Amino acid sequence: MPRDWTDVFITGDGARVAAAPAGEEPERRRGFLRRLRENLSKTRQALGAEIQATLFEGELDSATWERLEEALIMADVGARTTAEVVGKLEAEAEGLEGGQALSDRLTELLADLARPGEGRIDLTHEPTVIMVAGVNGTGKTTTIGKLAWHLQRELGKSVVLGAADTFRAAAVEQLTEWAARAGSEIVTGPEGSDPGSVAFEAVKQGRERGADVVIVDTAGRLHTQDHLMAELTKVRRVIGKQLEGAPHETLLTVDATTGQNGLRQAQLFSEAVPVDGIVLTKLDGTAKGGIALAIAGELGIPVKLIGIGEALEDLRPFDADDFARALVQPSD
């Protein structure tokens, strides 16, 4: 099942604005997949060699499965997910002929585990309010810039950004730069001002201007900082006062390079505030890309978007099938 921007967002209008003509789609898609594989190259190199050695060469015996388990755990697929997947593969192995069939089935098993709940983002509200939260430096502001750009470019949506990270003046400047790059409007407040009031104003302006989407940036925080978690709850409440039912989507950014620690953070964070989806960032910089599968499989929160670089275009919808294939398949 191909997953593209129009698959991850429920737009209501069925429109595919500014998309390439139908004939060019396969080409475009191949380009995305190539880029995904390139950006996951660190994980692929580590995992690929082991998969080659275990599934394609030599006898299948208990050492094979142990080695495969080790390789998946090294790639941060997670102990539970790994045990489940390798157990199933081992049980089915007799009926599977050759390394390719085994690695195809491994890909399928990994992808199936990584698809919990609603993986899409509903953009049919007027406007849809998306709040982005997460630990310091995990990529909130960067993700917002990329997301605004994609929403406009791929889906023709108008976007207003709310700079509710009022902690540092630099945070507002950084989001302002992204707004300029993405071509979005932005609502800011002075440094040190109440983040709730900036978020409130952004949603208000979004409504007045008839924007399709308002994306609210927030300051980085740890789930252990009770007063900051309470602040986040307050920001949510204030947004809801301006527009009932908002924020419609709360995205949590998780830095993939922090591996199992990131998974733990995401778990505790999501216990403190409701999280609808994960944006897994910096997948380009880690040999532990399997964390995407572990997060989805073990937290039960869908990974909706992935960050695979620092440029505007380096945000992609998460597709469990593509992702598992990009990790496991030697090349195609």
Ligand SMILES: Nc1nc2c(ncn2[C@@H]2O[C@H](COP(=O)(O)OP(=O)(O)OP(=O)(O)O)[C@@H](O)[C@H]2O)c(=O)[nH]1
């Ligand atoms: N390689 C890579 N770098 C990324 C990605 N996403 C974000 N970054 C980088 O990570 C750093 C932190 O990103 P920010 O967007 O500022 O993170 P933040 O969560 O807003 O940080 P605070 O507001 O300080 O909590 C920046 O240098 C980004 O360029 C990604 O997908 N890949």
Ligand SMILES: [Mg+2]
């Ligand atoms: Mg930030």
